[in-house]
Amino acid sequence: MKTEKVSELTTNRLSVYLRCLNELAVSGTETISSQALADQFNLNSAQIRKDLAYFGEFGVRGVGYYVEDLRRHLMNILGLTEKRKVVIVGLGNLGLALANYQGFNQDSFEVVGLFDDDPAKIGVKTRIGVTIQSTKHLSEAIRRDKVEIVILAVPAIAAERVLEEVTEAGVRAVLNFAPVHLNPRPGVKVKTVDLTISLESLSYFLANPGTDAVSVDYRDFLGREAGANGAAR
Amino acid sequence: MKTEKVSELTTNRLSVYLRCLNELAVSGTETISSQALADQFNLNSAQIRKDLAYFGEFGVRGVGYYVEDLRRHLMNILGLTEKRKVVIVGLGNLGLALANYQGFNQDSFEVVGLFDDDPAKIGVKTRIGVTIQSTKHLSEAIRRDKVEIVILAVPAIAAERVLEEVTEAGVRAVLNFAPVHLNPRPGVKVKTVDLTISLESLSYFLANPGTDAVSVDYRDFLGREAGANGAAR
DNA sequence: AATTGTGAATTCCTTCACAGCC
DNA sequence: GGCTGTGAAGGAATTCACAATT
Structure with a gap:
């Protein structure tokens, strides 16, 4: 568990993991490995482990992550236990x-x-x-x-x-x-x-076939902005 | 003008620039500098110049960019001239x-x-x-x-x-x-x-005050994905 | 004098690769 | 043996800083 700042890319991925864990919980799956989770989203398994490691050591070596346990952790991290x-x-x-x-x-x-x-x-x-x-x-x-x-x-x-x-x-x-x-x-x-930006992004793709590199579905929009801590720039 | 691949972060920003140029055109502004444009979005002016440089040399040194001219270029780049x-x-x-x-x-x-x-x-x-x-x-x-x-x-x-x-x-x-x-x-x-991801991202922010670095309004969502060129992984 | 275009430096993010643990 | 957690390496995006140009 670190105290570094956590990037929003990371927390957005936590939402994605959580959604998947919810489905796994419903289907009765008990544990899941970072690799199996990564396969669902075309992510690298190390990325998932790194994302989680910002908040604690939730996994068990040789086993993976307990679905229910990780689910609860993510709900807590994302502040979803309060209404x-x-x-x-x-x-x-x-x-x-x-x-x-x-x-x-x-x-x-x-x-x-x-x-x-x-x-x-x-x-x-x-x-x-x-x-x-x-x-x-x-x-x-x-x-x-x-x-x-x-x-x-x-x-x-x-x-x-x-x-x-x-x-x-x-x-x-x-x-x-x-x-x-x-x-x-x-x-x-x-x-x-x-x-508008989303649609125009599709338009760019249609207008420039092949120009496109690996698409980055979940990583969108313009760069850094003034923000929550006021440290614009 | 280069032939490198252009990141989607760049093309998304082009949409943002275009919207701004449309407003400038309506208000009758003739030219705008990358700095003036950058100020509107809390961006770095070099980023704007780099973004545009992928597609050509649209600016005039000492002057800036002609609003109408750049607007037309961006419409073309984004494929917005066809319906x-x-x-x-x-x-x-x-x-x-x-x-x-x-x-x-x-x-x-x-x-x-x-x-x-x-x-x-x-x-x-x-x-x-x-x-x-x-x-x-x-x-x-x-x-x-x-x-x-x-x-x-x-x-x-x-x-x-x-x-x-x-x-x-x-x-x-x-x-x-x-x-x-x-x-x-x-x-x-x-x-x-x-x-859901957007809302949960806000929830995370509310649950972890101060943890937040500079907010990145326009740069969202999870990492790399399988995409248009099929080069997933 | 002002502002672009861009190589170099920097910062940030992702992936690799492996030690450590179950 | 399988899988996590993580330091180190690699890659990508941003920013700096300045030569080039009008």
Whole structure:
């Protein structure tokens, strides 16, 4: 167990391992080797061992990793044992889809509020039974309900402003779907999902056949950014 | 201008630069320096110059880059001067949202078909005026309409099978929203958007305050994968 | 004077290879 | 024998720093 900083590439892979372990647990598999796990994702087994070694010695030499044990460790590391409250701001197509999406781990994330500034939408109840409120009440609700994560599904033009507002209200983690670069304050983490970049990346590939090296499906997007610790640059 | 392979990190940044140049063009700015561009994204100016240098010498020393000129070059490099046909498979919450999403560059991408295997959905017309068809007709439509990009918004369990089918029908680029690792055949590129990983990454950050180094908003997900050139490992 | 384009230096990430343990 | 954990090697991406150019 080290105290070095852990790269986000590593923690993202932990999520992938966890998903796989969940399936293995369901199927009743007791142990798995780093090699067997690596085969599932075209990864190198040493990488998996290194990723895990940042957090402890979870394996047993000659045996591999106990599925249930490693699963619990990863849940802990990723902070998935607590249920985190989430609000969605912007209930357009995407925001509504996310509000009704069942794919999130329901044990770890709970959508407790939906906010939009379109009067026509306020009061509408979504399938999961949450009512859309005016953004007027956003800050208040975040403070009251101890919301930890905000999903931004607003137009690009509004994203910066809402980020500012929810930061002010104490939110430290934002999942941003607006196609815009956001500069969070120190201590705040923004993760952007940019569909335009994804599509254009496919377009580049189609336009430049063969140019492509080994594709890096899970390692995406532009370089270093200002970030959580504020140490931009 | 070199002939080395260009990393996807580079091409993703080109998308970001292009978006910025579009805004600059609208605002009437004539030239921009790599430094000024870099400031917008907390990037290093040398990185921008290097990224561009893979494709040519677009700048003018002492001046910078002509906005319109560079914009056109980037559009060409990214293959955005042709309109590419897209179909969406899986019209659940997310698929429907994407079908109605106006955010894609309408000049470069056109949604020409929607496919689902739920009989209740077949025949439904979306807001953008495209009717949902049975997946029975998927391969046929791809071949007939020369579809180049498939957006996969099906459940994880079905993703592999649909990928196989559309690959067989000639599609070489897939944007995958199913939370599952896909192994495309050589020559096929899959780009996965995994909301679970994104959320869990935020959860990790919340659970490990301070552990976080400079956040890397645009550089996401797990390491190397089998890919377009088939040179997995 | 300003800014590009790029070799060299640096930093970061991945893979190798093997000692150590079960 | 099989598999982990890890130091060392290798490779990739970023940043520095400066010569070249307008």
